[in-house]
Amino acid sequence: MKRFVTAIIPSAITILAILATLPTYLVPALVGLRAMLVELAVIVAAFAMLPGVVNVLHVHGTNIIRGRGRFYSLVLLFTFVIVLLLSGLDVALSANRVSGEALAQQAMSGVVMTRVYEYVLIPIQASLTALLPFFLAFAAYRTLRIRRTIGSMLGAAVFLGTAIVVLLGQAPLFRLSGLDSGLIAAREWIMRVPAMAGMRGILLGVALGIIATALRVLIGADRPSSD
């Protein structure tokens, strides 16, 4: 009985969901069924957020009690509680103006959450992204230094050389100077021919991998959600 509940039912539901979804790509009249299944999946996934929050509280609460990474965990939980309280206050203040779905929307994109996104998250994320090219340049330099075999050194040299040509070919300073037609042509050729060819090859492989994974789940060979 236990095996029926933990192994057979989850696999059967998964396979049935795939079998119900696949024909909707062949028969346009069945698109509504797909939309309904996707909506169901979204609702189930939304409930998964609850264990996520419990996990955050569990992990960081234990860290605080055991004194391991205490400062980081304290700041994280403190911020969590403050944002939750402010967001709750925002919803409570809006409760007399809006209701139902609009009120739920207020919790997600109300004044508090919008301000947190605009003035905290976006600037931090933009700063981190701006650091990315420097991280990459340093990583490329380190690669050249670390790699020992001729093949890997050659690969790293090609990587670095290509990166420099593409970067300079893209730089506005070189574009405006009018002396860079060779660099721009080289950059465009790299992007159009070798990069595009490699990209298509990799994407073809990725597509095959995705299809193989889906087919394994469909025939029940892979059971990611059951014993």
Next chain:
Amino acid sequence: MPTDLAQIIGWVLILVFGISIAVFSGSALAGRRPALRPLSGFKSLPGQLSQVIEEGQSLPLSLGSGGVGGSDTATTLAGLAVLEGLAEESAATDVPPTVTVADPTTLMMAQDVLRRAYTQQGNAAGLDFRSVRYVAASPLPYAAGVMDLLSHEETGTSVMAGAFGPESAFIAEEGSRQGLIQVAGVADLTSQAVLYPSVNHLAIGEEMYAAGAYLSAKPASVGSLLAQDLIRLILVSIIGVVGVLQLIQLLGMLLGGAPR
């Protein structure tokens, strides 16, 4: 029904793919184990896990920002296959990997993978569910959280397998700074480009989806890897033939149009 020729070819290809998986899986199930093409990253992973366990350390495994149910489902499932491959040995030695996720659906799936491995080893009570951590809900904060984890964790190896974007460069950079041996399997092109100079072993393209075949050697995984190779060979042959035909056509046009 599909009327577009490309759509029909696509469906036929999927059908052939499915039949190939079934045939090769059946063959592997019957005991015929073909030699798999070498994939340095995933082949070396069990050895690295053993070393980490011997030294009493933990193995950080980042499953990326993808979830189950969205467009990254297959990639996340491939990441979970890596976890499944590692979980058995972890359960036997009671040293679970430290798994980080950025989607609550992946959190539940990863916890379930560990639970199954521990139950199979008869050590269900030994599992600490905190070994799977929900770090953040979006890619950049997730990368920052994993960087913090790598800077504190006592380990010699770091594994990334799942849906990553350019933020993976930050995780790899922290790994390099800590002198870790890094193994990564990612599907996203930008992520592959930024990880190339930083990690020791990088699984590119479909190699990411082959991890299950190397780590767990399940007949279905081995079968699907062989089917993948077969279909790729067919596609490459078709592209090659079309390329040659186009070249011949181009040459014909050039010669035919040349002045006498």
